[in-house]
Amino acid sequence: MLTGWEDIRTEVLRRISGREWLPGASIPTEEQLAETFGVARATVNRALRELAAEGVLERRRKAGTRVALHPVRKATLDIPVTRLEIEGRGQRYGYRLLLEAEDEPPPAIASRLGLAPGVRLLHLVCLHLADGRPALIEDRWLNPAVLPQKPDFHRQSANEWLLAHVPYTTGDIGFSAANATAEEARLLDVPQGAALFVLDRTTWEGDRPVTCVRLAHAPGYRMQTLI
Missing domain, CATH: 3.40.1410.10 (Chorismate lyase-like)
Structure with missing residues (x-):
């Protein structure tokens, strides 16, 4: 059962490494993933943001989220409380x-x-x-x-x-x-x-x-x- 954002992150990585989601391919929307995993959209958002910061995913406004063609290590800059x-x-x-x-x-x-x-x-x-x-x-x-x-x-x-x-x-x-x-x-x-x-x-x-x-x-x- 997936509950936290870390669980969602692990599952997304599994689908990428298992070639269910290929490099360069779009992945489902946050709303679709939230419904699939049975979690809040904010939980999915946190997991995808973490993977984008790590260079695994590419996120663009109006263009959705894609699996990175060439994953790179990026600086991590979270919004702090x-x-x-x-x-x-x-x-x-x-x-x-x-x-x-x-x-x-x-x-x-x-x-x-x-x-x-x-x-x-x-x-x-x-x-x-x-x-x-x-x-x-x-x-x-x-x-x-x-x-x-x-x-x-x-x-x-x-x-x-x-x-x-x-x-x-x-x-x-x-x-x-x-x-x-x-x-x-x-x-x-x-x-x-x-x-x-x-x-x-x-x-x-x-x-x-x-x-x-x-x-x-x-x-x-x-x-x-x-x-």
Whole structure:
């Protein structure tokens, strides 16, 4: 009986190694696999994401998932749960929701998400803390159409809630250094112009945009990944 994402991963690898799914061939959709295995779609999504990160599968928005023609080792870059990341460093985690409003996103955000002008999204701004000190500003635009229920973002960050409840199939991510604006400096309690590590990420579920988020980390943040 298959229950966890590790079980699904093992079964998918068995089908590939057994030549049931040939190199370059499309595999069934997440919905079809979830029904076949009798598990939640999010469980299938996690297994396929892991195999894509390992280079076994190739995932493309609007093109589905295929068995890689030439599997390669890729860097692994999971979306972390900020709370677990902070607690993993031995620090006490804190969270504050600063803004929750439905609004029309700026043109640059709408363009990244492939949305027509006038579409309204949920705008969330929150502050993550480590040992009582500001550590990260999370500025997020979220497509309410992907929410299976109305979350209480005062109790739990969108970062943690989405990773637990909303699957994604693909996305893009960018890294940059930026000088803290006056507002960012106030929220992070750093001098204006201080160097911040900034991460911009957009995720999709098939053809539907899920979220676009800007994460501004306080000075001293260190990111790690696997190769």
